[in-house]
Amino acid sequence: MVRVTDMTHGRPIRLILLFSLPLMLGSVFQQLYTIVDTIIIGRGVGMQALASIGAADWINWLVLWGLQGFTQGFAILAAQEFGAGAYDRLRRVLAMIVKLSCWFGIAVTIISLLLVRPLLTLLHTDPAVFGGAQTYLYVQFGGSLIIIAYNMAAAVLRCLGDSRTPLFAIIAASFANIALDLLFVMGFGWGIFGASFATVLAQLIAFLLCLRSLRRLPFVQLTKADWKTDPAILLHLCRLGIPTGLQMSMITLGGMVLQSVLNGFGVVFVAGYTAANKLYGILESASVAFGYAMTAYMGQNRGARNAARIDAGIRAVLVLSAEFTAAIVTAMLLAGKPLLGLFLSTEEAGAADALAVAYQYLMVLMAFLFALFMLQAYRSSLQGLGEMTVPTLSGFAEMLMRMGAALVLPTFIGQSGVFFAEGAAWVCAAALNLVWYYMRIGKIKRDMLK
DSSP, X not given: OOOOOOTTSSOHHHHHHHHHHHHHHHHHHHHHHXXXXXXXXXXXXXXHHHHHHHHHHHHHHHHHHHHHHHHHHHHHHHHHHHHHTOHHHHHHHHHHHHHHHHHHHHHXXXXXXXXXXXXXXXXXXXXXXXXXXXXXXXXXXHTHHHHHHHHHHHHHHHHTTOOHHHHHHHHHHHHHHHHHHIIIIIISOOHHHHHHHHHHHHHXXXXXXXXXXXXXXXXXXXXXXXXXXXXXXXXXXXXXXXHHHHHHHHHHHHHHHHHHHHHTTOHHHHHHHHHHHHHHHHHTHHHHHHHHHHHHHHHHHHHTTXXXXXXXXXXXXXXXXXXXXXXXXXXXXXXXXXHHGGGSOTTSTTHHHHHHHHHHHHHHHHHTHHHHHHHHHHHHHHHHTTOOHHHHHHHHHHHHHHHHHHHHHHHHHOGGGGGHHHHHHHHHHHHHHHHHHHHHHHHHHHHHHO
16 A cells, blocks of 8 residues: 655654655665675775776766756645645646656756766766776666656655655665676676666666556546646746756766866775765765655645644754764764775775775765755755745855865865865855745745735
8 A cells, every 4th residue: 555644734843754764764775776886896896996986976966866856846746736635736747747757868868878978088087997987877877767767756756745665666676786786797797887787777676666656546547638738737847847957967067076176186085085975875865865855845735835834844854953963973983984994895905095085084074964954954845845946056056165165175285175075065055045945934934825
């Protein structure tokens, strides 16, 4: 039985926590895609192959986060219609989401494949890792339609209040990914190609499981009439999805400049930085989950015109964010170094130096972690309420801050200056969204009561 959650009733802190916990666990399993790839590549193929994946990271995220942003923005309208109980309109919205996702997926596939070599060249990718990075990206971008299909289905389920189905889908896909990694990389000897191909196939499994759950919801069974192109709904979806997708893509453009700087520091430095980033991908799961929860919570309550629950929701997520930040930082102070050691073979030359780089970067990330939680909370709340302008502009500000810090700080404090680029970007974007939220929330609530 597929379970959806009406977030217009009940204690906000309980709703947000219970909704977020499956998403956190699901995000952890989703990160296993890249972590298993990294461990198997780093230990089974070598540090140079690990650096190849690291050199491809930001380019990969440029497309992946853009696709996630588009689908997340599209699903906001679904959350609002669900909160309003307008199921006839909800079905039309879902049909238009599928159409737009297909169109975006095809366009992204073509464009991204054409840009792989130029982007790697633009980032001054080391010739020693260029070929591996190119292979990794060709496979990932070739599967863009699969990736957007999964993200579309998962985003819709989340906005309907179902955070469990994406969890089960990711768990199943993660185990499949591990098995396929071992088969393709260790068994067939396919190296980076095998690891990347396994990730795409795992995403296909996740999509099929989410699709099965959506088809079981009686109020979203689409009819032929629902598929008739509705320009008004398409335009509304574009107003929500395009800014969110651009916001996510702009964030990664700053990261690409950061990657260009990193590539100049050598393979050992890039390998250590990559190892820390893979572990950080798990650590940010809580903040991302709270962000998804607030998009659904605010979207449903905006649709239901339930203004009284808005303030309670933001207070609840801030309390939860403070608690989770404290727990994560404590855990990394105690166990960060052993966990980072999983990514690097101690027998390989330069592994100790790479581990030192990884641990130093991880500690800098921990110092700024609460800013990331605040950024996710306020930006996602604004998006759920239909406020797209400042969240998009904050992505631009985040890009500029990440670029500026990466280019300037190493001049004054050495190579470790690049470690502060992420934290500076989070603080800047969080401040923008927080200020705008409190400037706009009064008018938003008044509009909801009309």
